[in-house]
Amino acid sequence: xxxxxxxxxxxxxxxxAVLLLIFIGVSAYTIFTMYNKTRQFEFETIxxxxxxxxxxxxxxxxxxxxxxxxAEKEEIMNYGSSVKAYHDQFFELAKEFENRVVNGQTDKKxxxxxxxxxxxxxxxxxxxxxxxxxxxxxxxxxxxxxxEGFRDEWIYDEVYKRVIxxxxxxxxxxxxHQLGQGGIYSSVERFISEIEDNRKFIEDRYGYTxxxxxxxxxxxxxxxxxxxxxxxxxxxxxxxVDWNSATGDGGRVLSPQEFRDNVLDNTNGIKLLVVLMHDxxxxxxxxxxxxxEGLADQGYxxxxxxxxxxxxxx
Amino acid sequence: xxxxxxILEIILAIVLGAVAYGFYVxxxxxxxxxxxxxxxxxEVRLEEAQTEKEYRELDEELSSLxxxxxxxxxxxxxxxVAQLQKELE
Numbered sequence: 001x002x003x004x005x006x007x008x009x010x011x012x013x014x015x016x017a018v019l020l021l022i023f024i025g026v027s028a029y030t031i032f033t034m035y036n037k038t039r040q041f042e043f044e045t046i047x048x049x050x051x052x053x054x055x056x057x058x059x060x061x062x063x064x065x066x067x068x069x070x071a072e073k074e075e076i077m078n079y080g081s082s083v084k085a086y087h088d089q090f091f092e093l094a095k096e097f098e099n100r101v102v103n104g105q106t107d108k109k110x111x112x113x114x115x116x117x118x119x120x121x122x123x124x125x126x127x128x129x130x131x132x133x134x135x136x137x138x139x140x141x142x143x144x145x146x147x148e149g150f151r152d153e154w155i156y157d158e159v160y161k162r163v164i165x166x167x168x169x170x171x172x173x174x175x176x177h178q179l180g181q182g183g184i185y186s187s188v189e190r191f192i193s194e195i196e197d198n199r200k201f202i203e204d205r206y207g208y209t210x211x212x213x214x215x216x217x218x219x220x221x222x223x224x225x226x227x228x229x230x231x232x233x234x235x236x237x238x239x240x241v242d243w244n245s246a247t248g249d250g251g252r253v254l255s256p257q258e259f260r261d262n263v264l265d266n267t268n269g270i271k272l273l274v275v276l277m278h279d280x281x282x283x284x285x286x287x288x289x290x291x292x293e294g295l296a297d298q299g300y301x302x303x304x305x306x307x308x309x310x311x312x313x314x
Numbered sequence: 315x316x317x318x319x320x321i322l323e324i325i326l327a328i329v330l331g332a333v334a335y336g337f338y339v340x341x342x343x344x345x346x347x348x349x350x351x352x353x354x355x356x357e358v359r360l361e362e363a364q365t366e367k368e369y370r371e372l373d374e375e376l377s378s379l380x381x382x383x384x385x386x387x388x389x390x391x392x393x394x395v396a397q398l399q400k401e402l403e
Contacts, residue, residue: 013316020323027330034337041344048351055358062365069372076379079388086391093398100402108401136394167390301401 087167091306098303098310101271109271111300112311113137113292114243115279116173116214116250119159121150126279126288127162133292136304139163139279140173140214143201146280157205164208169304172198172213172238179217188228195238211237211307218242219313230313239312241305243276247291249284250276256286264294272311273300 075082100106115126118141130137141160145151163170174184174194184194195213202208213233215222219242222229233240245266247259254262263275273295277284292302305311 010316013320017316017320017323020320020327023327024323024330027327027334031330031334031337034334034341038337038341038344041341041348045344045348045351048348048355052351052355052358055355055362059358059362059365062362062369066365066369066372069369069376073372073376073379075388076376076383076385079383079385083388083391086388086395090391090395090398093395093402097398097402134393165384165387167387167394 091308094303094306095308097301098272102310107299109267109269109273109298109300110303110311111273111275111295112241112303112305112309113275113277114140114171114214114241114305115277116140116216117142117146117177118279119145119150119156119163120147120280121153121155122282122285123159123279124155124162125285127159127166127168129285129288129292130168131166133289135292135302136166136168137302138169138171138212138305140171141198141202142173142177143175143198144177160202160206164206167304169212169306170202170206170208170210171305172202172210174198174213174216175201177216179221184216185222185225188225188232191222191225191229192232192236195233196236211239212305212312213238213240214242215240234314237307239307239309239314241274241309241312243274244270245273246276247281247284247287249278249281253281254283256283256290259283259287260290260294263291264298267295267298267300274305274311 097106097108098110101108101110113130113135115123115137118139123139141163145156150156160170172195174191175197176184176194178184184191199210202210215229219226219240230240245263248254248262249259259281267273275291275295277288279285295302303309307314
């Protein structure tokens with residue numbers, strides 16, 4: 001009986017031992033598998049982390065590009081106010097720059113290139129030169145067209161649009177420029193109506209409001225009407241300007257070199273130089289690049305005229 | 315003899331169990347980190363795809379907007395402001 005019981009106990013122990021052995025085997029296999037899997041995960045994590053870094057960099061670049069487009073879109077949507085904001089900022093800076101020049105806080109001087117009596121068929125060529133040198137100027141234009149048939153040509157409107165669209169100043173030079181008896185200086189009312197007529201023409205046709213003007217022939221031509229006229233000009237918010245430098249192209253025809261020298265040899269260190277020219281003259285057109293380069297060499301910075309400019313009378 | 319073998323096997327099983335547990339902890343940690351990295355990658359890629367979609371839509375929208383508005387004057391004023399600011403520095 002005892003032998004039978006001992007034999008059964010031995011059998012159980014053997015089964016137990018075998019089961020333990022199987023457990024050990026399974027455990028060892030599991031450890032091996034887990035070890036391999038852990039290494040694989042670690043490797044994958046390192047690889048994925050590298051990928052994340054490069055993807056995040058790509059995302060950052062893409063976000064930057066998208067934000068640039070968003071800013072551009074906002075700028076386009078607010079186009080009118082953006083243009084006005086930069087326009088206003090420019091003239092605020094121009095005022096500050098003029099102050100520094102006038103107060104001797106800088107060696108620089110300012111030149112205001114002005115063109116009277118246009119528009120002309122040739123005006124486009126002048127605008128090309130100014131564009132080429134990236135120089136802003138001021139055009140004192142008339143409602144009356146000096147050249148016959150020009151107003152009916154498509155380029156007439158284009159000249160105005162380009163003057164306005166290139167950041168130049170469009171000034172008022174009266175509607176007709178008619179001098180002499182019965183002309184613009186025959187009465188204060190006549191002169192102001194000429195100014196208003198041209199202002200309305202520019203506003204209605206091109207949506208541009210001008211606040212600067214030049215007396216045809218210069219302010220002394222107004223004679224005794226000068227004071228009452230400027231009183232009226234103040235009331236309708238106009239500033240006016242003459243000139244302290246000229247090519248002389250309004251008088252007899254001179255060579256381009258003479259036009260150039262008339263300006264460059266007579267700057268006399270003037271801090272705010274207002275140069276009178278006409279955009280109908282071939283020789284002025286030829287001289288213009290050298291005038292711009294020569295003035296720049298003499299330390300002149302180019303600005304368009306504006307209402308609050310120190311070069312203007314108000 | 316059999317008893318000794320069983321005792322040895324029990325000890326070995328306990329040791330192996332402890333070692334297996336240690337490995338399991340490492341495994342679980344690596345698995346978690348791997349999963350987190352994979353999730354982050356998926357998240358970044360999704361964000362990237364969305365941003366790219368937005369970028370392309372904006373680019374398309376802007377190309378027609380750019381045509382409708384003459385940006386030249388805006389560029390001119392911007393450039394002039396920058397030039398004058400430089401001059402004032």
